[in-house]
Amino acid sequence: MDTFIGHIKTPQDALIIFEACRRGQLNRVQRRLSSKERVHITSGSVFAWDEREAGVRRWTDGRTWSPSRVLGSFLTYRELNTKHRRRHLSISSSISSSSSSSSSLSSSSSSLNKANHASQYPRSSAGCSYKPNGLIKQSFSICTVNNQKIHLISYYTKADVASGRLMQPSHHPQLSKISIPKGYYPELNP
Incomplete structure (x- = not known):
């Protein structure tokens, strides 16, 4: 179900996930998650998908989130209580x-x-x-040179990131070796 388990800290991490999916090393989401699958979203869950391939423009996970905040290249949301x-x-x-005659x-x-x-x-x-110890969700979208719109959603808790429990793709033994082809993601890698 998840594309990757870890933490997407930088746009480069997101590009590594997209490129690993393009090369067949990781699996993209092919459809909207069912309500049974949504229950299994936890800190470290990362999902990547191609908008046309999956037929999904907007991600839904059944949770309630704060308004988005821009944090670098990501839109970030906090889970609400x-x-x-x-x-x-x-x-x-x-x-x-209550009556106005209260003391x-x-x-x-x-x-x-x-x-x-x-x-x-x-x-x-x-x-x-905000939900105490709730999830943080971040969103990242980009168009490829072929006009393919791809998206990434990742979930994490501050505690898991601070403890180092979640590995970034750029530090993963296999994924860190992936080189991003020049010009394929023109918005970030001309």
Whole structure:
């Protein structure tokens, strides 16, 4: 199911994966993942596909993500804590529907509780909380010299990257030997 298990740190790592797929050393995704397959996405899962071949333009994994952030050549997303968000919405509804005659003490208490709760769960710009130890997803797309649109999605946790548990393709014994042909990926390798 996965194309590779590891960490895509640089555009060069992504190109190595694409080139290994082109040479038949790794397998590209041929179709959208089923809901049973999506459950097995973990830190280190990397998926590469050809848009026309797989019939997939947009990747779906059944998880809830933050808005994208540009990080170098990648779009990066953080997994959101959907349970906390539902709870936060119901707490907000309760607070806003409470009567205006609440005492200043309960108002201060409510503000303190909200502040403590917010510090436990860092917020995204959309006001949602990130899932503690949640996945980070990064996306990378490029066109080949033949106008082939290829995509890569990778998942990881900060802890797995920091511990060195996930190997980059550029450090992999077989994949690190792959040379990227000049001009085949003109956006990055003229």
